[in-house]
Amino acid sequence: MSKAAELAKLLDTLHHENLFRNDFYWTWEKTDDEIASVFAVADALRDLRERNKSTRVFDSGLGISIFRDNSTRTRFSFASACNLLGLEVQDLDEKVSQIAHGETVRETANMVSFMADVIGIRDDMFIGEGHKYQKTFMDAVAEGHRDGILEQRPTLVNLQCDVDHPTQCMADMLHVIHHFGGVENLKGKKVAMTWAYSPSYGKPLSVPQGVIGLFTRFGMDVTLAHPEGYDVMPEVEQVARDNCAKYGSSFHKCASMEEAFADADIVYPKSWAPFAAMEERTKLYTAGDKAGIDALEKRLLAQNAQHKDWACTEEMMKKTRDGKALYLHCLPADISGVSCESGEVDASVFDRYLVPLYKQASYKPYIIAAMIFLAQIKDPAAALRLLDQGRGVRKAF
Amino acid sequence: MSKAAELAKLLDTLHHENLFRNDFYWTWEKTDDEIASVFAVADALRDLRERNKSTRVFDSGLGISIFRDNSTRTRFSFASACNLLGLEVQDLDEKVSQIAHGETVRETANMVSFMADVIGIRDDMFIGEGHKYQKTFMDAVAEGHRDGILEQRPTLVNLQCDVDHPTQCMADMLHVIHHFGGVENLKGKKVAMTWAYSPSYGKPLSVPQGVIGLFTRFGMDVTLAHPEGYDVMPEVEQVARDNCAKYGSSFHKCASMEEAFADADIVYPKSWAPFAAMEERTKLYTAGDKAGIDALEKRLLAQNAQHKDWACTEEMMKKTRDGKALYLHCLPADISGVSCESGEVDASVFDRYLVPLYKQASYKPYIIAAMIFLAQIKDPAAALRLLDQGRGVRKAF
């Protein structure tokens, strides 16, 4: 039996029916079965593709992408996922279009969705705004479908918002699962999700938030470490705390990278901006207070610079389990002496982990494709079996 | 019998052979049978898609889009139509390419068309230029095909020029037909195509022109209302006048929104620029007279501002047939108190008509797809039947 067929069998045992025709905002809104289903389909699609099986379930249809921030990696991941399933990506570039915030979102959402099956949105820049934009957009298309305007209700893949980054964190987790040889081996593993210094300013909080919200569901011992003042959203910390009892995990906070790294099995050192400062920034942007924005940026860069010792150095890595923790990063990383004078990670550490880092990233297109597959295909297990046994090939001859 | 099959039967009775391998510039160049054929195929394609039937008639091939003005709606409509039929959109973005006006259009037209089946052009900014550009482009590819350079002669879909906006106005009309339950119910219906105030400047004339040129073919009573000085192209008014005898329609002009709205069954209040001013603007642009352009803009905005009472208010709507005329707009509208202080329409009116407005827009991708279908498929009725009865599905499983 092929791997895809085995995964289809696994899928039979999981409740994933609520993923169908539904949106994917945050991992913590999804049940364990649903999370497991996304992993299963991602692995199955990868297996099918590796065996040159066609996974084209759409004959036509559009995947609309909206990037309210520049993006290469996520853009290509979304495009790859859509292409794998037969959807064509149509990008809504706001800089060249007539879209605007507020009232007009409803209109644009309908206007671009007449033949859209999937909507992928990245809106991570402003705390309090990203999720709201996605929600407004998807409410509008749901309404449009209910009112008979849209023949189909497109489903959302959250490509990063101000709260969660589910495609990234689930790709990270699938990588971790395979690295440690299965979910069953994750129990008790120590994860250090730590802040790290970067000379750049205002990096999103969605990765640390997404990680603590998701990794605490696997019986792991998760530490969130950051200098004072770099707190993430309290609601998401609560999610992590609530997971502990349910999943036999633990969740700690500390203000020391060393402490977090000590005996860690997995380290995820990454810069982010303080939540409170990002809230302030959103207000300044809303008010159009250019001087205030500049002052805030200066202040934050100065604040960052006080914590240059938060770096994933060789010495720091030595503190981890046998000095060999799995190093994670969502890329691109700020590499000391390479992309900046001093940054998140030593060049020698980064280089040593290049292959696992790229593998980590390689799961993202499949995670996105799996989210689309489960939201769009009524009986995904049956569909996987038919693709597995079918004569369709990806590359002929 | 399915709706698509019934429409294929209707298509058998219509002369549409001249649409094959031909361009679609202006509706008034097309026969009644040809207009009816586009509507029939649009409805048939929609029916097939709603029933999850594949409408992919192209295995490969390109739809080239050229937008000489920003556009979200039309861009997505064209992309949706191409995707529905199996064509991939390749956008010729003049800002990043080496294209230029004049002599080089011929060269570019051939260079981008080696594998192009369809060309979609929007060029609506300059009176006297938009249609000319489209014609030059299509003459070049026709010549290229005759000379053996291009294996196929791509066909044009006019996505808006300075004279007509056929995909918009035919989508509007198909919406009207379905709203009133069939073409046979349109006889004698009163249409108010009226100017409305907008704080923005230089909006194209192609919508009012397209509407008076098309709606007067359906036995309707069409009034074109605008303040003094906001005339549209006299040639198109003549088209409307000529239609009256032939189709038992009537065409009036007046300088009062109230008069136009009185007992109207359909209202289309929308801003546009005066034809004479747009002619002047074209000359100023050609001469590169920046100061002249600025002065003209200022003058036109001041002129507009004298007519703020031309707004589709609740009071104005009350004057229409039972206070319930069908409100049309090509979107986006300038909504008073929402997108501007005072504009084309009251927010409460606009909101009440949101669902029909979005439905109106939903016809555009199908109108475009129908134009492509009839220009590219030799026996469209037979093709529709085969798609209707075939096993091809749009979304598998």
Place this chain on the structure above:
Amino acid sequence: MSKAAELAKLLDTLHHENLFRNDFYWTWEKTDDEIASVFAVADALRDLRERNKSTRVFDSGLGISIFRDNSTRTRFSFASACNLLGLEVQDLDEKVSQIAHGETVRETANMVSFMADVIGIRDDMFIGEGHKYQKTFMDAVAEGHRDGILEQRPTLVNLQCDVDHPTQCMADMLHVIHHFGGVENLKGKKVAMTWAYSPSYGKPLSVPQGVIGLFTRFGMDVTLAHPEGYDVMPEVEQVARDNCAKYGSSFHKCASMEEAFADADIVYPKSWAPFAAMEERTKLYTAGDKAGIDALEKRLLAQNAQHKDWACTEEMMKKTRDGKALYLHCLPADISGVSCESGEVDASVFDRYLVPLYKQASYKPYIIAAMIFLAQIKDPAAALRLLDQGRGVRKAF
């Protein structure tokens, strides 16, 4: 037997196995059999398309395009070729992405290639940089594939580098072959690859280099003519010289357009920048020496302007074989009195050769498709036969 079937038979006799899973950088790295195979497949794909046969060998998959310089023609040629084979183009636009030179190329190369089958790169601006960038990129994906990051190793189509422009020059040559009725008729034909005046500055050297490197493989008498100081890369001149003995060709250099044109069967008058100046420019750009760059530009434009007599005039054309040499250009040309006051070619000469010029360009999409086909399909001859005899059509009905 169809033309495609005949070409498949020819392909059986050629060694093309090293093209499979390999990159296409420079024509002179390829064997004669390999060059002949690209021509055969290009002609076969064209025949299949003309007969409305499907040539779609990919069910899904991406062709990544990277244009480090604006491009309309090459962009559309690459998009057409990918579309013809079933690949979707995903453009890596560096202006909107996070890519940068150096260390990050390796990362980006992997991040965009998870589902990429083909990479097309144009990087022709800086001597010493274009080829290096392509090589770095492809080394990274080869490594990524070896390390198990990428499921497939995408293959390169060089869409122009600082050294060669293989898709252009092979399209030029296929045009020449068909124009003269076969490779066997090229022996002894005189080719004038000559510099011509242009008021623009810094045109790439890859076309003249590509032409002398490729055309000297066909027993032709190739003259490279340019004013003093406009030398091309010495390594490529050496390639041309080395070809002479092997192929019974000859390669001359001279400093007179008249001499080159005398009795020429083929003329290719085209502007380019001096190699030494381009080397200097690369250094200035690397140093960020804006003043130096401006000074160099001024100097080069002045230098160019001393050679306005290097123009393909009617008088010059009269010197060619019977006054009727085949005029080649990669387009766009600088046409005297049309696109500039005085340029590379007289308007009357250019106009007379318009049809052959456009035909010349029409080969490029097929050359690119053939390069992809041979790099991706294990048994291309068998594949062509199956496409030829198969029931798949490009346009249905």
